[in-house]
Amino acid sequence: MLAFVLRRLAQALFVIAAMLVIVFFGVNVVGDPIYMLISPEMDQQQIAETARALGLDRPIWEQFLVFLKNAAQGDLGRSFVHGESAIKLILHRMPATLELAFVALVLAIVIGLPLGLYAGLKPESRLSRFIMAVSILGFSLPTFWVGLMLILTFAVSLGWLPATGRGPTVSILGFETSLLSLQGWKHVALPAFNLALLKISLVIRLARAGAREAALMDYVKFARAKGLSQSRIIGVHILKNIMIPIVTVLGLEFGSLVAFSVVTETIFAWPGIGRLLLEAITRLDRPVIVAYVMVVVVLFVTINLLVDLVYSALDPRVRLTEATS
Amino acid sequence: MAPVLEVTNLKTHFFTRAGTVKSVDGVSFRVDRGEVLGLVGESGSGKSVTGFSVMGLIDPPGKIVEGSIKLNGKELVGLDEEGFRKVRGREVAMIFQDPMMTLNPVLRVDTQMIEAVTAHDKVSHKAARERSRDALAKVGIPSPEERLNAYPHQFSGGMRQRVAIAIALLHRPPLIICDEPTTALDVTIQSQILAEMQSLCADTGTALVWITHDLGVVAGLADRIAVMYAGRIVETGAVDPVLDTPLHPYTNGLLGSLPAEGEPGAPLRQIRGSTPSLARLPQGCAFAARCDYAQADCLASAPDVTPFPGERGVRCHHPLNLAGVAA
Numbered sequence: 001m002l003a004f005v006l007r008r009l010a011q012a013l014f015v016i017a018a019m020l021v022i023v024f025f026g027v028n029v030v031g032d033p034i035y036m037l038i039s040p041e042m043d044q045q046q047i048a049e050t051a052r053a054l055g056l057d058r059p060i061w062e063q064f065l066v067f068l069k070n071a072a073q074g075d076l077g078r079s080f081v082h083g084e085s086a087i088k089l090i091l092h093r094m095p096a097t098l099e100l101a102f103v104a105l106v107l108a109i110v111i112g113l114p115l116g117l118y119a120g121l122k123p124e125s126r127l128s129r130f131i132m133a134v135s136i137l138g139f140s141l142p143t144f145w146v147g148l149m150l151i152l153t154f155a156v157s158l159g160w161l162p163a164t165g166r167g168p169t170v171s172i173l174g175f176e177t178s179l180l181s182l183q184g185w186k187h188v189a190l191p192a193f194n195l196a197l198l199k200i201s202l203v204i205r206l207a208r209a210g211a212r213e214a215a216l217m218d219y220v221k222f223a224r225a226k227g228l229s230q231s232r233i234i235g236v237h238i239l240k241n242i243m244i245p246i247v248t249v250l251g252l253e254f255g256s257l258v259a260f261s262v263v264t265e266t267i268f269a270w271p272g273i274g275r276l277l278l279e280a281i282t283r284l285d286r287p288v289i290v291a292y293v294m295v296v297v298v299l300f301v302t303i304n305l306l307v308d309l310v311y312s313a314l315d316p317r318v319r320l321t322e323a324t325s
Numbered sequence: 326m327a328p329v330l331e332v333t334n335l336k337t338h339f340f341t342r343a344g345t346v347k348s349v350d351g352v353s354f355r356v357d358r359g360e361v362l363g364l365v366g367e368s369g370s371g372k373s374v375t376g377f378s379v380m381g382l383i384d385p386p387g388k389i390v391e392g393s394i395k396l397n398g399k400e401l402v403g404l405d406e407e408g409f410r411k412v413r414g415r416e417v418a419m420i421f422q423d424p425m426m427t428l429n430p431v432l433r434v435d436t437q438m439i440e441a442v443t444a445h446d447k448v449s450h451k452a453a454r455e456r457s458r459d460a461l462a463k464v465g466i467p468s469p470e471e472r473l474n475a476y477p478h479q480f481s482g483g484m485r486q487r488v489a490i491a492i493a494l495l496h497r498p499p500l501i502i503c504d505e506p507t508t509a510l511d512v513t514i515q516s517q518i519l520a521e522m523q524s525l526c527a528d529t530g531t532a533l534v535w536i537t538h539d540l541g542v543v544a545g546l547a548d549r550i551a552v553m554y555a556g557r558i559v560e561t562g563a564v565d566p567v568l569d570t571p572l573h574p575y576t577n578g579l580l581g582s583l584p585a586e587g588e589p590g591a592p593l594r595q596i597r598g599s600t601p602s603l604a605r606l607p608q609g610c611a612f613a614a615r616c617d618y619a620q621a622d623c624l625a626s627a628p629d630v631t632p633f634p635g636e637r638g639v640r641c642h643h644p645l646n647l648a649g650v651a652a
Contacts, residue, residue, distance in 0.1 A: 225413055
């Protein structure tokens with residue numbers, strides 16, 4: 001088990017190193033940020049001074065070496081716009097996004113799993129067909145449109161939930177969260193549902209396919225032949241088998257929930273990293289973009305590692321192969 | 326003595342888009358206490374569906390449309406799901422063909438055995454575990470205490486089938502339906518399992534319905550035999566007379582196709598053609614098209630069961646070996 005974790009860690013470090021190179025050069029060949037930052041009345045000398053102050057006058061390989069040296073110390077540069085450490089900016093906004101993604105993930109499981117199971121176990125019923133039709137909508141409706149419709153319905157017409165922003169936050173173990181108050185939940189409900197919609201559809205489809213397959217397996221028939229109740233067969237025998245692919249996919253999807261919450265955060269004015277990224281891109285704030293991508297890469301890598309570990313906990317066959325290799 | 330299982334005119338049909346598949350179409354048989362009935366037939370003859378019908382494990386589009394299944398005098402046809410659940414595992418158990426598939430791969434053996442105990446008996450977790458351990462020991466699994474903590478993939482095929490047998494024996498049911506339980510195993514393991522099943526069932530007085538296509542297994546194990554073809558029992562009787570002097574041309578053909586029967590090097594005899602589609606059975610005898618002895622009346626009408634002495638019966642207009650039966 002330890003060798004397995006160490007090997008995965010080494011792979012993770014390699015991925016991060018490769019991303020550092022790609023991201024730095026990728027971002028630095030697009031546009032010249034200096035012309036976004038100066039005011040129109042500056043003369044050439046002032047421009048050159050600003051460039052020097054920001055280190056933009058040096059050759060790109062030198063900039064990269066400086067960047068690497070600083071990155072090793074956890075410093076990904078200062079935001080051109082905010083003048084603050086880019087990584088600090090990202091990490092400061094991170095809890096809001098993580099919170100949103102977490103609630104969306106929980107929604108995806110809590111709503112998607114039972115619906116998918118039902119549709120898989122009773123594929124002929126009318127309700128199942130309805131569930132599947134709705135899940136197609138969940139896949140195909142654009143996020144921004146659904147977000148606007150949600151605001152129109154629940155915030156504007158019904159007035160049940162606030163349309164934008166995040167509730168009051170409390171700090172727990174250094175993590176800022178708004179989920180401890182009713183106000184916080186009211187704020188998170190709409191954006192989280194909007195973000196979760198696609199994942200709910202995904203979980204429905206995965207659970208349905210898994211349940212349909214598992215229901216035909218001999219072990220389910222054998223479990224019935226033992227005289228087990230329907231609830232135990234579904235809740236233990238089928239569920240534990242279909243959780244393996246679902247956990248794998250959802251683990252990866254959590255990364256994409258964080259990374260692609262940009263649209264949802266923009267619509268609901270959620271103060272997360274998605275909005276920060278959008279601002280950074282429009283202003284060519286390179287250090288923030290680089291820091292954002294690096295944080296997301298680290299997040300993805302970490303999640304992948306965790307998924308591997310959970311996977312081996314769920315599937316005993318994986319555990320054995322790793323032990324013998 | 327009242328039979329353990331009495332199946333009368335059982336009809337299990339599958340209502341598919343391609344038409345009604347009459348997998349089991351008027352099957353009647355009886356199993357006495359402690360008796361072993363060999364249910365023999367080719368793939369698709371309806372022998373497994375008969376077994377699943379008794380277990381109440383026929384799923385839509387399949388349905389028992391007619392007939393009666395009496396287990397210890399209790400009618401099973403028409404029982405609701407909860408009623409059937411109480412019967413399964415306690416009054417009738419089942420062992421499946423492929424031991425690699427019957428145990429849930431992600432649950433430990435103890436979980437799968439304990440849940441089988443507590444499904445019918447309200448006993449403590451500890452007591453259920455002890456009972457499971459004893460059951461494993463009884464079917465010849467070494468160090469059962471440790472093996473309880475193992476996962477199915479850590480067992481060999483033969484060992485898995487032993488676990489399945491141990492699970493089937495947990496409640497000492499009066500009847501166990503065995504759906505080709507040794508087909509997927511090596512010959513040596515097969516004979517071990519057969520011998521053990523025989524002695525375990527003799528100890529507990531458990532009756533068996535042994536579903537198989539292997540006449541060799543039936544010859545060594547069963548007391549009586551029922552040969553199925555296209556959803557019907559075409560010949561039934563005590564094992565030795567049926568195998569020595571088969572009355573039905575189909576039984577005769579099956580025996581003839583055993584490799585051991587011919588001379589070495591001689592081409593194997595076959596039954597020509599293949600089983601008819603169960604969705605479009607002919608008007609006459611279902612076997613007529615493949616039968617060497619078929620006559621005009623065989624194509625015109627399906628034969629009824631003709632009884633013979635010694636509780637033998639055959640569904641044929643022109644039975645063979647009549648001299649052998651009379652003698």
